[in-house]
Amino acid sequence: MPAPEDLLAALDPEQRRVAEALRGPVRVLAGAGTGKTRAITHRIAYGVATGVYAPTEVLAVTFTTRAAGEMRGRLRALGSPGVQARTFHSAALRQLRYFWPHVQGTELPTLTESKIGLLATAARRQRLQADQALLRDLASEIEWAKVSNVHPDDYARIAAQRGRSVAGQHPEVVGHVFGSYEEVKRSQGRMDMEDVLLLTAGMLAEDERVAAQVRRQYKWFVVDEFQDVSPLQSALLDLWLGGRDELCVVGDPAQTIYSFAGANAAYLREFPQKYPGTTSVELVRNYRSTPEVVDAANTLLAGSSSRGVELRAQRPSGPSVSYTPRPDEVAEAEAVAAQVLRMRDAGRSLGEVAILFRINAQSEAFEEALAARGLPYVVRGAARFFERPEVREAVTRLRGAARSGEADAADDWVDAVRAILAGMGWTQDAPTARGQTRDRWESWQALVDQAAEFATGHPGTDLNAFVDDLDRRAAEQHAPVADGVTLATFHAAKGLEWDAVFLCGLQDGTLPITYAETPAAIEEERRLLYVGMTRARVDLHLSWALARNPGGRASRKPSRFLDPLLPDEARAQRDQPRHRKVASCRECGKPLMTGAEKKRGRCTDCPASYDEELFERLREWRKERAGEESVPAFVVFTDATLQLIAEQKPRTPEALLRINGIGRSKLERYGEDVLSVVG
Numbered sequence: 001m002p003a004p005e006d007l008l009a010a011l012d013p014e015q016r017r018v019a020e021a022l023r024g025p026v027r028v029l030a031g032a033g034t035g036k037t038r039a040i041t042h043r044i045a046y047g048v049a050t051g052v053y054a055p056t057e058v059l060a061v062t063f064t065t066r067a068a069g070e071m072r073g074r075l076r077a078l079g080s081p082g083v084q085a086r087t088f089h090s091a092a093l094r095q096l097r098y099f100w101p102h103v104q105g106t107e108l109p110t111l112t113e114s115k116i117g118l119l120a121t122a123a124r125r126q127r128l129q130a131d132q133a134l135l136r137d138l139a140s141e142i143e144w145a146k147v148s149n150v151h152p153d154d155y156a157r158i159a160a161q162r163g164r165s166v167a168g169q170h171p172e173v174v175g176h177v178f179g180s181y182e183e184v185k186r187s188q189g190r191m192d193m194e195d196v197l198l199l200t201a202g203m204l205a206e207d208e209r210v211a212a213q214v215r216r217q218y219k220w221f222v223v224d225e226f227q228d229v230s231p232l233q234s235a236l237l238d239l240w241l242g243g244r245d246e247l248c249v250v251g252d253p254a255q256t257i258y259s260f261a262g263a264n265a266a267y268l269r270e271f272p273q274k275y276p277g278t279t280s281v282e283l284v285r286n287y288r289s290t291p292e293v294v295d296a297a298n299t300l301l302a303g304s305s306s307r308g309v310e311l312r313a314q315r316p317s318g319p320s321v322s323y324t325p326r327p328d329e330v331a332e333a334e335a336v337a338a339q340v341l342r343m344r345d346a347g348r349s350l351g352e353v354a355i356l357f358r359i360n361a362q363s364e365a366f367e368e369a370l371a372a373r374g375l376p377y378v379v380r381g382a383a384r385f386f387e388r389p390e391v392r393e394a395v396t397r398l399r400g401a402a403r404s405g406e407a408d409a410a411d412d413w414v415d416a417v418r419a420i421l422a423g424m425g426w427t428q429d430a431p432t433a434r435g436q437t438r439d440r441w442e443s444w445q446a447l448v449d450q451a452a453e454f455a456t457g458h459p460g461t462d463l464n465a466f467v468d469d470l471d472r473r474a475a476e477q478h479a480p481v482a483d484g485v486t487l488a489t490f491h492a493a494k495g496l497e498w499d500a501v502f503l504c505g506l507q508d509g510t511l512p513i514t515y516a517e518t519p520a521a522i523e524e525e526r527r528l529l530y531v532g533m534t535r536a537r538v539d540l541h542l543s544w545a546l547a548r549n550p551g552g553r554a555s556r557k558p559s560r561f562l563d564p565l566l567p568d569e570a571r572a573q574r575d576q577p578r579h580r581k582v583a584s585c586r587e588c589g590k591p592l593m594t595g596a597e598k599k600r601g602r603c604t605d606c607p608a609s610y611d612e613e614l615f616e617r618l619r620e621w622r623k624e625r626a627g628e629e630s631v632p633a634f635v636v637f638t639d640a641t642l643q644l645i646a647e648q649k650p651r652t653p654e655a656l657l658r659i660n661g662i663g664r665s666k667l668e669r670y671g672e673d674v675l676s677v678v679g
Contacts, residue, residue, distance in 0.1 A: 001079030004049040015039040025275035026248040031309040032534035033288025045078035055082030062224040092200040109191040115139040122180035136436040146194035147230035147262040152179035167437040204239040226251035230262040254308030286311040290318030328547040337369035352499035354486040361442030376484035381492030386474035402463040413463040417451040490528040501536035507544040507556040610647035
């Protein structure tokens with residue numbers, strides 16, 4: 001075992017303060033890259049080396065098995081192999097398995113690996129048609145409810161108060177499914193991962209003998225990533241402590257990115273109020289990143305409610321952080337891939353390069369661009385684009401339609417693609433909810449965009465050619481991977497680091513994401529970007545696309561979070577009105593505030609200038625025609641086009657052709673019927 005002074009000699013002044021604070025409540029605010037794991041493992045080892053701690057009486061708790069394993073490895077190397085380092089669930093399950101048979105006199109319920117099967121049964125009992133995406137979203141919401149101590153009977157009320165939603169389902173429906181799930185689970189003698197914490201907490205609260213034995217076993221507690229603690233985990237920790245205050249917590253409020261899953265950074269921020277006499281230490285020396293990266297990260301959070309500690313860079317100066325607009329998403333991916341290729345040719349290991357983005361569906365453009373250059377890559381935290389279930393099924397359906405010839409009669413084969421995906425659940429407008437339902441929609445939308453892009457770049461082509469192109473992409477992107485570029489979302493990148501990091505798709509509407517509407521939700525999006533920026537050691541490149549597709553209108557603006565970071569020229573470019581189209585009322589010209597108003601094209605209080613009776617007749621005709629052709633109604637005409645028809649009341653084919661949304665093929669197919677309805 002190393003000598004106590006040798007353990008302290010390896011630490012900087014702030015880390016040493018942490019290591020020497022062996023007694024009483026301790027809070028460590030540890031900025032990104034400041035060596036928090038080093039500080040707390042040396043603290044434990046120093047406590048053992050000085051005789052303050054017995055190794056078997058220390059419980060170090062973290063959130064992932066990877067982090068727990070890393071902590072155990074470091075403690076072994078520091079001469080403290082007997083210390084327990086576990087996740088919350090692992091520590092609770094160990095206690096539950098030991099005590100449950102003695103306390104309850106029965107076998108412990110079987111731990112289920114997935115909620116999906118039980119939820120499917122619960123949904124059927126509530127007569128809810130639920131596909132796999134909805135079941136996964138329901139599972140996530142039930143996990144949030146249970147770690148937040150929300151009972152099924154209270155779910156609807158609390159969900160409404162906190163703005164929770166699940167794929168458009170009414171909160172009462174979700175609450176009923178939640179209650180039914182609990183009944184199904186109990187009837188089958190099972191428990192889920194949240195039950196592990198709940199049952200352990202209940203056992204400790206109700207049986208003083210068990211609580212006393214656990215408290216004799218563990219006298220010293222360390223909790224890492226404390227900003228991610230949920231109400232349930234906090235309650236369990238209190239029961240472990242039993243009124244004692246021998247607790248050291250470590251975390252960074254600036255890296256709180258799991259509030260939607262129940263994490264509550266208030267436990268970290270308000271720790272000194274709960275434990276008077278707390279020793280509070282800030283770790284501010286960043287050993288990971290260059291001064292350029294650190295300055296950008298500090299500037300991002302300066303003056304915001306998300307601000308944590310002010311980082312101080314310890315590495316030598318490096319290249320400037322770059323901020324680059326690209327014409328469209330394809331151009332952005334191509335530019336990044338070209339830069340990665342230059343890095344590899346200059347000797348940079350591809351394993352030290354990462355491309356990060358907000359949502360999984362954004363990976364496909366980068367997969368394609370990297371594959372085209374023979375650059376291997378790994379998608380972290382999700383399947384590769386063409387391996388995702390909804391994409392596989394969509395490509396299978398498109399291939400079947402192409403081979404059967406059923407798309408040949410379509411006015412436009414891209415419309416046929418939209419119709420086929422609409423049959424799977426795709427809609428023109430993105431779902432407002434987050435989760436698997438939104439992720440699946442994004443994957444389908446990526447296919448719709450690819451179809452439109454392919455049609456533009458290959459005039460006169462057909463669905464067969466597009467499916468062949470999809471097959472080519474899939475084949476190229478499924479090449480074996482050795483040392484490859486990492487593709488990951490900001491969430492999946494937390495806790496990792498690379499020499500070079502590309503943060504892509506940083507436009508408003510993607511970051512912050514459109515469904516982040518409250519100030520708290522928008523701040524969490526800001527923290528996501530902070531997490532992404534602080535993954536970079538040397539090279540940091542930020543980019544955004546002015547349009548989604550090649551040739552599209554350059555109406556996007558860079559993320560509002562970049563305002564304090566952008567060079568003056570780029571900031572002035574952002575402020576130009578052409579980069580954002582503000583929806584305004586077609587009647588009075590005022591900005592439209594709600595989604596319903598934007599869809600209608602006018603304020604709620606403004607009377608329509610079009611003939612509403614004619615509009616309804618046109619909608620009825622469209623419904624019948626769509627039914628005859630077995631296509632979604634929007635494939636015939638959108639509501640916006642019908643409104644224009646009802647407003648202008650065209651009497652001739654030429655006048656009809658001048659209306660936005662009507663081309664020659666639509667005119668030939670529907671013109672006579674429309675003019676008849678108008679007449």
